[in-house]
Amino acid sequence: MPVLELRDVTKVFPGVVANDKVSFTLEEREIVALLGENGAGKSTLMNIVYGLLSADHGEILVDGEPVKIRSSRQAIDLGIGMVHQHFMLIEPLTVTENIVLGREPGRFGVIDIGTARKRVAEISERYGLRIDPDARISDLEVGLQQRVEILKALYQGARVLILDEPTAVLTPQEVRELFAVVRSLVDEGLSVVFITHKLEEVMAVADRIVVMRDGAVVGQTRPSETDEVGLARMMVGRDVVLRIDKKPVACGETVLEVRELVVKSDRGLDAVGGVSFQVCGGEVVAVAGVGGNGQTELVEAIVGLRKPVSGSIALKGNDITHASARSSIEVGVSHVPEDRHRRGLILQFNIAENLLLGDHRVAPYARHGVIKLREVISMARKRIEDYDIRTPSEKVLGSSLSGGNQQKVVIARELGRNPELLVAAQPTRGLDVGAIEFVHRQVLAEREAGKAVLLISLELEEVLSLADRILVMYEGRIVKEFAADEADAETLGFYMTGGGGTKLEATPPEASPAGAGVGE
C-alpha cells in the first residue's frame, strides 16, 4: 500500500490549470523524482499535499486512508514534511528556534530551550546532519540553511519527505552529501519525493521518475529504462541540446577591468582580497568556486551594490569603482543576482513592473517622470513571448509565478536591456533543461554580439560549456586561471577546494583566451 497517493488532483489558478487530474503514488522507502518544465505544476501539487493550497478536485490518501489536508498542521500531523523551493526559515532566529517552531518543548507555554537544543542535536547526530544549534540562520550558508530545513521536517516527525528543488542552490559536493542523507533517510523508513531539474541527479538517486507537463502527468519511467536525453525529451516534448557548441569569437576591446579589488563582507572581513582580471568584448569569463568564497561580494562591488575598500573597476576605460547601482545600469551593466527573491524581483509587483525595474526612468518607458503604460505593456508582452515566461498575462504578480518563471523574468529584464557587460550569478538556478538551453544560447548570443559576460556559477557543467576563460576563486582570491579547453571538472574542483594553495598564481591578464583571434 502506498504511503501517499493522489487521485485526480486538479487545481486551477486564474487563467492557469496548474494541476490537471494528476494521479501520483509514493511507496514506502521509495524515492520518486518529480520532473517537469518550469510551471508544469510540481510545486503546486506538493503544496497541496502539504496543506498550503487546497485542491479544487481530487483525493489524497495517506496509508490508504482518504484524508483532507487543510493546513500544514494537518500535513505535519500526518507525517508529511516539506523542504520548500524558497526556504521557509526565519533569518534573525537561531537554528534551534527555527526547527522547534510550532512544536516547542516545554511546559505552561515556557520553552525549555535546553531540551530543544538537545533534541536538535540528537536528530542531527542520528542522520549525520551536523549543525551549530545556536547559529543564526542569517549567518549560515545556503547549504547549511537547507540542512536546517531537512532537520525541521525530521524534528516534526516526517515519514514522507518532499524536497522541492533541494539541489538548485547546492555545490556539487553538497549535492553528494545530500544524496547520502536522502539514502540514509530511506534506510530509516522514510519515503521521499524529490523535485529537480538536474537530470543526472534524477538518474543517480531516483527509484522511479514521474514527468509532468502543463499540469498533467505525461509519463513514468525508471532510471534503468532511460537516459538523460530521453528524460529531457519527455519533459520538454522535443530534443534538447544539453551542451551547446560555441562559435569562436575574437576578443574585442577590454570591457571590464578589475584591478587589485578589495571588498569587505557584511561581517567586516576581507571577502575579496585583491583581485585583478579583465573581460573583453566577445568573451565569457566564468568565476568558478565553492559558494562563500567572495563571489557574491565581487559581483556586488562590480554592479554598484557594495563599496569596495580599495582597488578599481573600469568599464570600457571609464572608472566605475564608486558608481551607484543606478549609474551602473546607465553605463550598461546588467546584473542577474544570485538570489532572485532578495535582489531580483519585487514579488508584490506584477510581471510588467518587474520587467521595467531599472529602465523606469528612460525612454521609451517614461517621459518627464511619467511611466508610459502602453510601452511598458507591449515590452512586457514581447519579453514574455521571447523568453517563454509561462503566465496567463503580464499583470500576474511576481509571487504567483513558478520559481523558474520568476528567474526567467529576471533574465528577460537584464538581457532585454542590451548591456555592454552582463554579470550573471547563477543565471540558470531553478530553470528546466529547455530554459537552460535557451538562456545559454542568449548568453552566447551576447558574446557573439561582442558584449562581455562575467558568469558566476556553481555548476561546473555550465562553466565549462559557456566560458572562454575560467577564474577559480578561493578564499577571496583568484587562485587559478584556465582557458576553457584546458579545464575539466576534476581539475576545477581541485583548485576550487584550495588544492592549488591560496597564493595568487602569476597569470598575466593578457594571456590569450581560448579560441581568441579566430574571428568569423
Next chain:
Amino acid sequence: MLSDVITPDLFAAALRIATPLALAAIGGTICERSGIVNIALEGIMLFGAFFGTATVLATGSPWLGVIVAVLAGVIVSAIHATASINLRTDQVVSGTAINLLALGVTGFLMELWYGHPGTTEPIRTLQPVFHFTASGEGVLNEIWRWINGVFLSHTPIVYATIVIALATHWAMYHTRWGLRLRALGEHPRAVETAGVSVARGRWVAVLMSGALGGLAGANLSIEQVGVFQENFTNGRGFIALAANIFGRWTPIGSYLASLLFGFADALQIKLQPFRDVVDIPPQFFYMLPYVLTVVVVAGVMGRAIGPAAVGVPYEKE
C-alpha cells in the same frame, strides 16, 4: 536654580508621563512583531480614556473604569484586526480610520451624554499605592526623601507598567507565544508551514496591543488627570510608536525610550516658570518632547531594522 529643577518630583513626573507612552509603545511592539502596524494606538487610547471616564462617572468606581477602558481598547483593536488580517486592507489606512473615528465618536458621545463638548466633570481617581512621609534632616533622610519621592509616590498603573514591560520582555524571548510572535513578523509563510496559524497569532497580538492601549488611556484619565478631554491623547500614540522604534521593537527598550520622552516632557514642565527669566515663548517648551521624537527617530532609523514582514498583508493562498 538647578536645585529647583532637579528635584524628586521631576523624576517622579518623568515616570508618570512615561507610563501611558510605555504601555502604548509595548502594545506597538507586540503588534509590529506580529507583522501588523498599529498606528491606531492613538485612537485606541482615546477610546479607552473616554469609556473609562464614563464608567467612573456612572458607577463611581475607578477600578471598574480601568477594566472598561481595557475592554474598549480590545474591542476597537478588533476592528483593526478584522480590517488588516481578515480583509487585508492597508494597515495604515485602517489605523488612520480608527484614529479619526475615535475623535468623532468621543466628541459626539460627550455631547450626547453630558450635553457639552470639551471636558467632563472630574471623576474619582486611583490614588497612590503607598503613603510614606519623608521629613527631617540629614543625609539618610534626604536619600529616603528621594526614594519616596521618585519611586514610592505612584498610582497602581505606573507600577503595573513596569511589571508589564519586564514580563512581556521575558515572555518574548522565553515562551512559545514569544517565539511565534517574533517569527510572525519576519516570515509569516514560514510560520504557516511550521503548522502555526498566522491569522490567530496576529489576532492575539493586535488584541493585546488594544488592551495595552486601553490601559494607557485609563492611566491618563483615571490616574493622572481625573477628567476626560476631547483629543486627550494629543499625539501620545504616535510618540509611543517612535518609542517602540527607538526601543528596537522590545518591551524593555520601549519602556526606557518612553522614560526618555517622559523625562523631556517633565523637564519642559519644570522649566516653564523660568521662561520669564530667559524670555522664550512657552510653545518652545511644549515643542521639546516632539523635537526629541523627531531627532531620535531620524537619528536611529537608519540603524533600526524592524520586523521584515511588518505591514504586509498575509494571504494564505
